[in-house]
Amino acid sequence: MLPTDQAGRPDEKTAYRAQLLYFAAPPGPDVDDGSTVYVPDGLLIVEHGRIVQLGDYAALSPGLEGLPVVDWRGKLIVPGFIDTHVHYPQTDIIASPAPGLLSWLDTYTFPAERRFEDPAYAADVARFFLDELLRSGTTTALVYCTVHPGSADAFFAESHARNVRMVAGKVLMDRNCPGYLQDTAESGARDSEALIQRWHGQGRQMYGLTPRFAPTSTPAQLALCGELAQRYPDVFIQSHVAENTQEVAWAMALFPGHRSYLDIYDQFGLLRPRAVYGHCIWLDEHDRRRMGEAGALAAHCPTSNLFLGSGLFDFAAAEASRMPVALASDVGGGTSLSMLQTMAAAHNVARMNGHHLSGHSLFYLATEGAARGLDLGGRIGTLAPGAEADFIVLDPQATPLLARRTARAESLEEVLFALIMLGDDRAVAAAYSAGRLLHARDGSPARGQ
Missing domain, CATH: 3.20.20.140 (Metal-dependent hydrolases)
Incomplete structure (x- = not known):
């Protein structure tokens, strides 16, 4: 179980430092088309179970003023x-x-x-x-x-x-x-x-x-x-x-x-x-x-x-x-x-029909795309301010093979694709729901910290 300083406090304002990723629109063939919101060193700020702010760490950190910061550097925060x-x-x-x-x-x-x-x-x-x-x-x-x-x-x-x-x-x-x-x-x-x-x-x-x-x-x-x-x-x-x-x-x-x-x-x-x-x-x-x-x-x-x-x-x-x-x-x-393994299978099924699904597209389908399809867009499936603070922490170094592959990645697409094709539950370092840590990979699920 993560110590309290890594779990966050769901009813207080807490900041999480990590790479941040979510989607504003369905990704197209050009992954730089603006559909993907990616912050390489970001802060996600949560209060009362909702996301209240996110952005670049260097820009937001001067205003933290004693705000607890959960340090997930080296890992990727995405919507649940x-x-x-x-x-x-x-x-x-x-x-x-x-x-x-x-x-x-x-x-x-x-x-x-x-x-x-x-x-x-x-x-x-x-x-x-x-x-x-x-x-x-x-x-x-x-x-x-x-x-x-x-x-x-x-x-x-x-x-x-x-x-x-x-x-x-x-x-x-x-x-x-x-x-x-x-x-x-x-x-x-x-x-x-x-x-x-x-x-x-x-x-x-x-x-x-x-x-x-x-x-x-x-x-x-x-x-x-x-x-x-x-x-x-x-x-x-x-x-x-x-x-x-x-x-x-x-x-x-x-x-x-x-x-x-x-x-x-x-x-x-x-x-x-x-x-x-x-x-x-x-x-x-x-x-x-x-x-x-x-x-x-x-x-x-x-x-x-x-x-x-x-x-x-x-x-x-x-x-x-x-x-x-x-x-x-x-x-x-x-x-x-595992939705990572589900994404991998979806990729392979699509290839059998001559269709390619990018890593960006597959992550979209499991987050923002699903939320929109369920008429829950803006509430879940996103890290946008105002959304419910359901997010997970993915570890690109979770296994030796995944770590070796992602160390050689030259783009975000390669990292996402490696997580999909090589990842499983071991790649999920933590899962938060409404700002509460409910699962930590290094221990039994934590309820209500």
Whole structure:
């Protein structure tokens, strides 16, 4: 654990000295186009959980007047990572072998989720899961719980205690699943509304309506979900779409008369700002355009798509259609909670389709780009003054190989790219949420310093 003088004091004004990096706009081919804000020797000043000022150390230091300074020189402060699609109940089944998505659900996922009917078990997994997110530098995530309302209560209680900004929701699933995980259209809507009223806007917690995917919900359930989405326009919606071809065919058979799998959600009023759909691999041009028009976000899950053999996300087509995209771990189908490893996989998937993603672009997708896609721009994903002080400290010397490579870097792009391709949770020296140190690499997570 870091000593108090390195942890900062969340309710007092504290300065952090390090390299500073965030994004003012999507990076273009020219990394010097003004989209990137980079201060080689900077000060980040935080007070009452928010960023109040940042700039060059030489310019700001004369006015410090006894202000505590946390010294992170040699390291890089960036906004906390945002994971736009992850399943906390699948923590214990990560890296489970299966020939494909649907068999993986039946063999591992559904039996694992049954255990969340026990509130004590759910609370234990929630604690471990949040520790692991913070260890990986993720300070905000869109989290699937299970069909049990208590699984959402357990997650939100732990998240609220740490004062981290999270979006989560109880899964809705009233058919095509084991009976022990099945709700009804009415009970699912009733439970979801009660959870919205209990947790949405409670501190930094936000609710997400969570139909697992169209094949496990009846039209009645999706219709009631759409009514809730209209009644509570500031809550999130999260589900899966077009992950693999077998799933697409199944959805179309269950919902005849729809133009596409995505159109099922659209016709039930579930395509709008703050709607986030995992995968989006097997969409056509019309679907991608419709996502952009509706302001819905595609959560690209590269490690999961590779692990389950679902397909390769088409970045070029997404850009051409102006479909908003962010990155996601999708654990347990995904193989790592590290957004650095997720970025590396996204780069490799894009290259397989002949598309290049720079280090700048990948960091943007995991920070400012995700925040904008979630309608949370200016609040998280940035170091700009006024934002919530969710930031992480990255160590370019975290491992011998990373240190050797970054010592030879001739540009910021090379440093970022090396962190992506060679980094993991070891590269995260510290994670702060609302100005509080919640994880330090050299010790157990520190809560509430």
